[in-house]
Amino acid sequence: MFADFIKRLTQPNDEALPDEDARLALTALLVRIARSDNDYSEREKARIDQITARRYNLGPGATSALRTEAEALEAEAPDTVRFTRAIKDAVPYEERCAVIRALWEVVLADGARAQEEDALVRMVSNFLGVSDRDSALARQAVDGSA
Secondary structure, rough: OOHHHHHHOOOOOOOOOOHHHHHHHHHHHHHHHHOOOOOOHHHHHHHEEEHHHHHOOHHHHHHHHHHHHHHHHHHHEEEEEEEHHHHHHHOOOHHHHHHHHHHHHHHOOOOOOOHHHHHHHHHHHHHHHOHHHHHHHHHHHHHOOO
16 A cells, blocks of 8 residues: 555655655655554554644644555555665755754653663664763653653
């Protein structure tokens, strides 16, 4: 179902992702982090919906539809390396830092930081080219507001 999208996402391309594709890819990354500890809770789903609603100015129906589509994409998406490389190539650094902050929001949504989630955020930060310092600042900002 998502084969063409994944192919576009993972093949080298100098063009930025269209907005709808970027939305879907970034939301799928949020789903991937939420699923990484094998406990994809309702609180994490709600947090993903809040993040996408805020980030993309979507209503509840559109937010839920985007998350549902992202869940299906995440299940079919390639390894995280290629997936995040495509996002890195398509998204400016400041936005990638915002992505890391959103990832931390999802990780902390259920009140627990699983080792799998921490490891995946560190790996994704690295793959997105976000410095350890900026990732730590993003986590502290989210942890302080939780």
